Amino acid sequence: MDLRTSGKPASPEEIEAVESVISILERPTGTETDGKGSLDGRGIPFDNKGGHRDLLLPALHAIQERIGWISHGALDYLSLQLGVAPAETYGVASFYSMFSLEETPKTVIHVCDDIACRAAENGEPAAAMSGRWGAEGDGSGEVMWVRSPCLGRCEDGSAALVQRAGMPHRRILVAPLAADALAVELEKPVHDWANTESFRVPQRESDPSSLRLLKRVGVADPTSVDSYRSHGGYRALRRALEIGPDNVIREIKDSKLMGRGGAAFPTAIKWESVARNTARPHYFVCNADESEPGTFKDRVIMEQDPFAIVEGLTIAGYATGCEKGYIYVRGEYPLAEERLDHAIHEARSKGLLGNRIFDRDFDFDIELRRGAGAYIAGEETALFNSIEGKRAEPRNKPPFPAQAGLFQKPTGVNNVETLINVLEILEIGGLAFSNIGTPDSTGTRLFCLSGSVSEPGLYEAPFGIRLGELLDMAGGVSSPKSLKTVLLGGAAGSFVGPDQLDIALSFEGVRTAGATLGSGVVMVFDQDADLDQAILRIAQFFREESCGQCVPCRVGTARQEELVLRLSNNTVIGSRSDEIALLGNLATVMRESSICGLGQTAANAIESAFKLGLVRG
Amino acid sequence: MSDSVAVSIQRSVSVTIDGIEVAAPEGSSILQTCRSQGIDIPTLCYMETLTPVNTCRLCMVEVQGSRTLVPSCSRKIEPGMVVITNSDRVSESRKMVLELLASSVDMSIVSDELAGWMELYQVDKERFGPMAAPSSLGERETMRAGHHHKSDGSKAATVFEPVKIDNDQYVRDYSRCVLCYRCVEACGTDAQNTFAIALGGRGFEAHITTEFDVPLPESACVYCGNCVAVCPTSALMFKIEHDMRQDQSWDESRQTITRTVCPYCGVGCNLEIHTQDNKIVKVTSPLDHDVTEGMLCVKGRFGFEFING
Amino acid sequence: MVDPRKTTSAQWANVWLGLDVGTDIALANTIAREIIHSGLANTDFITRATSSFEEYAKSVEPFTLEEGERLTSVPAGLIRELAHSYAKADRAQLCWTLGITEHHNGTDNVFALINLALLTGHVGKYGSGIVPLRGQNNVQGGGDMGALPNKLPGFQDIETDQRARLRFETRWGASIPAKRGWHLSQMFEAMERGELRTLYVIGENPAQSEANVGHAIKLLEGLEHLVVQDIFLTKTAELATVVLPASANWVEAEGTVTSSERRVQRVRRALNPPGNARDDIEIVCEIARRLGHDWGNPTAEQVWDELRSLSPIHAGMSYKRLEELGGIQWPCTDENDPGSLFLHGRLWADPVVGPLAPFTPVDFLPALDTLSEEFPIRLTTGRRLDSFNTGVQSGGFASPLRRPETLNLSPQDMAKYGLSDGEIISISSRRGSIEAPVLTDVTLHPGLAFMTFHFPDEVNTNILTIDAWDPKSGTAEFKATAVRVEKLGSQTELGRSSSKVEALS
Helix, strand or coil: CCCCCCCCCCCHHHHHHHHHHHCCCCCCCCCHHHCCEEECCCCCCCHHHCCCHHHHHHHHHHHHHHHCCCCHHHHHHHHHHHCCCHHHHHHHHCCCCCCCCCCCCCEEEEEECCHHHHHHCCCCCHHHHHHHHCCCCCCCCCEEEEEECCCCCHHHCCCEEEEECCCCCEEEEECCCCHHHHHHHHHCCHHHCCCCCCCCCCHHHHCHHHCCCCCCCCCCCCCCHHHHHHCCCCHHHHHHHHHCHHHHHHHHHHHCCECCCCCCCEHHHHHHHHHHCCCCCCEEEEEECCCCCCCCHHHHHHHHCHHHHHHHHHHHHHHHCCCEEEEEECCCCHHHHHHHHHHHHHHHHCCCCECCHHHCCCCEEEEEEECCCCHHHHCHHHHHHHHCCCCCCCCCCCCCCCCCCHHHCCEEEEEHHHHHHHHHHHHHCHHHHHCCECCCCECEEEEEEEECECCCEEEEEECCCEHHHHHHHCCCECCCCCEEEEEECCCCCEEECHHHCCCECCHHHHHHCCCCCCCCEEEEEECCCCHHHHHHHHHHHHHHHCCCCCHHHHHHHHHHHHHHHHHHHCCCCCCHHHHHHHHHHHHHHHHHHCCCHHHHHCCHHHHHHHHCCCCCC | CCCCCCCCCCCEEEEEECCEEEEEECCCEHHHHHHHCCCCCCCCCCCCCCCCCCCCCCCEEEECCCCCCEECCCCECCCCCEEECCCHHHHHHHHHHHHHHHCCCCCCCCCHHHHHHHHHCCCCCCCCCCECCCCCCCCHHHCCCCCCCCCCCCCECCCCCCCECCCCCEEECHHHCCCCCHHHHHHCCCCCCCCCCEEECCHHHCEEECHHHCCHHHCCCCCCCHHHHHCCCCCEEEHHHHHHHHCCCCCHHHEEEEEEECCCCCCCCEEEEEEECCEEEEEECCCCCCCCCCCCCHHHHHCCHHHHC | CECCCCCHHHHHCCEEECCCCCCHHHHHHHHHHHHHHCCCCCHHHHHHHEECHHHHHHHHCCCCHHHHHHHHCCCHHHHHHHHHHHHHCCCCEEEECHHHHCCCCHHHHHHHHHHHHHHHCCCCCCCCEEEECCCCCCHHHHHHCCCECCEECCCEECCCCHHHHHHHHHHHCCCCCCCCCCCHHHHHHHHHHCCCCEEEEECCCHHHHCCCHHHHHHHHHCCCEEEEEECCCCHHHHCCCEEEEECCCCCCCCEEEECCCCEEEEECCCCCCCCCCECHHHHHHHHHHHCCCCCCCCCHHHHHHHHHHHCHHHCCCCHHHHHHHCCEECCCCCCCCCCCCCCCHHHHCCCCCCCCEECCCCCCCCCCCCCCCCCCEEEEEECCCCCCCCCCCHHHCCCCCCCCCCEEECHHHHHHCCCCCCEEEEEECCCCEEEEEEEECCCCCCCEEEEECCCCCCCCHHHCCCCCECCCCCCECCCCEEEEEEEEEEECCCCCCHHHHHHHC
């Protein structure tokens, strides 16, 4: 590779930011020309020779945090240090919405403009924001605001992520968002800017004994490993180490645990194929890139019970013979990241990570990685690419992660909710676990209730609970108006009508109803809700979050948005039924021919909305 | 031959394609297997000499047991696999994929093969409405990831933008770009290892770009033109061809293609010399020749002006 | 990767050895000694297929790793690394270009490498061997066709192979002197002595490409009769008595060329030659006719078929087969022979077919143009990616990469001499002086300078180079010149930044 750069210099601050991430690397001392020869690694470290490209995202984050944007000089400097071509680095940086490639004010407010917040705000966060900080994207002042996809604070009804660059820098997630209150907060010294921490688990008050996965939320101190242990923490890992890796997998198999990430794949099969793979090393990745609109369950666990994730991942690593685990947390969750980071350090200092865990012949450590604003990075193979320092473009499967995953090595990957189920399984035993829920959907499920319910929040219920029962748990529809529809499963899920409240919320139950549980989203709309807005937002969401790799999704999501616009504005080309037929045709091809789940599900909710007649037109 | 190259014994795998059982060497893709049987499968991003990226989704086929359609270019055959290449389901998908492209990209200069497929699948490029006007230069390139210009849906969004002319060797007309990734592969590890270009941006605004969209002379480009050679839609074009098309003197019916050997170094790259009116108007290299499989360097590709005089 | 400059290829390499210019034999001998002393020599192969090993082993004995480091400046550890990985590899090739051959002892440099291949048995097998990478599309073909002072086509020796000579004489109906001719460097010496007074130059530009070119031009000017046959009116053609405009043999004529890998391939006519330019064959036959020999008007294929009838290694290469097989690598002795991927396979037959392969001990002699206080910088020359030799072909296209000739120096030397990019300096060797802009080049180490010879009209690099030549090959020592630089105080704009361009050199 010819590493050629523009010759534009990086500023001392930019260099410092890059070095803060990559100073761990061994690099040539002095100039290359001093030498009369070099071994691999003493020269420019090249990406194709097993370099350190995986530090690309962390280093881009460092520049973004320090400077507020990534200049040409900074990008060149980083590229040269990591041996990645500048064009490639640019391609990566421009993929993620939290990186800015043009000069941007030091403070950027990402205002949630997604389904739940739109519904709660009656569609427009813009007025309040614009009144104070100018038009969206206006970077002429000290503060700039832009719209953002779902920030995972749906239970609060409005939210914003504030990115503040400089020294010190800060990222805070605030909800509910009030422009005036935020302005006051931003007047404070930067290090005092506070996340608005909240979690709504109504069962904590009403029926704490019904909580298995959420039993420590709001009870144990999320910053103390001792508190975690005094509430049952690390019993599961201890048991795992006693029974050995094979028996851990047997317990999981007995439990019939299915992945909670959306694909509902049997966890034990995944683990087994990683464990049996002879290639080395093995990796285990916890997918904490929760980004499905309407979803906030993983955030609550990360913020309130972070040690559970560390423990769950450690067990997964143990059972599958992994040397190293990664937690990939979405960039919009600063408090979750802070708590996880703290938990990992604390666990390491207590001998619960690192070498000889619990004094056994078991070494395992965890690295925390941060996303940078890309829904698609939650797709497992896109997530691997992201960790590897690439654009988060999903890979074609096969090969599956258990064969060739992260760094092309055998990799296990589970999301947060799946991993904390493992703790429960090891505590009560796989067979006992399998008796919870339905025969084919065992255990409990986390549900994110938002929208027009009396008590929005995070709920836990055994699989098989009826949708109506779940709504009752949340106090029913909040407004005097009656229920219009429920969005089940998120933007990639589907709408169900008021006549479908008896759907059993199990994998098989929703399948029969032609719906999906997805990420456990239960977003409630009453008769007053503007469904056109919601559906248009879903169409926009997929267009903006498509990685752009494959034609059906890249162009299809754009065409879908146009069709939805024409149908809801009633500016159809030809007849309305032609347009609906075309939308259906498009949906079929996107579902059948897209590379990954994003494109395959991008039409689901919209199609269901038209079937239910939710679009006025 | 006096060599002793160890030829690994390839096992044969039996699969059923469109109801007929066929055998093919283990490790073959579905596409290779089909083409060896004379079954036509349309492709766009696929190229024999490049790693399949399976992004265009034109070559989709049905595989029994698979919920979705399957890209035949990258899926390897497995014993007992049942493949259907000619169902309505497959045709619908191929037609739609071509229409999605044709509605957003200028596909007026494509290979005869691709033009044939577009005819076969009766591609209607206005199926999604009239096409939107071009963006201004650099507009698409600077769109922040996760944002896009909101429209009223009355026009089909396109990738149209002005042609990029920043050197005398080749031009980049990204209005014609179907984002097949071939140029990026050829510039990267599949051939040149220069990495002057990459995918930038995201979603519909994804595009091929240098870092910060700098002109090619400020980039790492070494003008091997291998990107031009692999481009299926003439988004990358010899400047001579571009200029001749502009003044309407480009006439393929008056052109001949002659195979010869590059006059520069000793590698022995084969050249296909495209001539019109006793002038060289383009240089390509045969894909099926094992010296460089279609790839050249700057001298072989563009260093012929001394002949044109 | 062994190269004084940290070129792009060196940056790709697992190991780069940045030796001092002209110390190749010292490096090779050090590698050899290390291989022998580490017990990594292929004793089986050596015993069975080679001769003179003992003598060779003795000759490399002084070249300890420490001595190697002292002579080449390459850290001993890296030499050891190269020695061990080369010896232990399943398959290994030694590939080289003019950095090995354009020295006063270029042939010895090659022998030193052959010795390494024999020492390890990395020869005569698929994926192994010794490979000179040819810098021109038909430099191999020229040799194949007998454009060597001592060979008939097909490498048949003009002095020792009487049967071959007889075959040619019978076929041509003429006698061939059983005496080798002069090579290029000897020709210039003969011009100097007044023994060579008429010269017929085909497709070569010695008035710009020769080392110590000022002297070469004087000799060309002193000729009684100079004929130049070329597609350009080169500087040499400008000196000619007669210029014969030729056609470009890769695109205006039919024929064959031979690539680096001995692959004979067809070139074809795609264009009509301009003006009065004619095909080389036509010109040669016309000259013959004017000299009283009617050779008719043979086609390229007819000429080729005659060659096939006389050169056994080409016998199987009909135009039809060359077409079908996309070229054939010689030897190809009959029309059923697919050609040969590699040579010297006979060394692996048991017992060895033909003579044993001899080790050739070679002494290390440093570059002749020695560095001194007066000329402290080592200048080496080479090409850039987008240009070619004296630029008569590559100068024709508007390469976006092209920039003017410069003298490149390491950042350290730039600082030492107080120079800035684009500053015009004077560069002097023991033979002459030229002026050129100077440029920082991070691929160079202190004391090493680099220039190309692509732009002789603007900067005539070969004014500086030494015309001392290798007595065995006749190739001049273009690669090692002693120079000094002096400030002149004027400045030029170089356009592109150095960091981007130099990696392409």
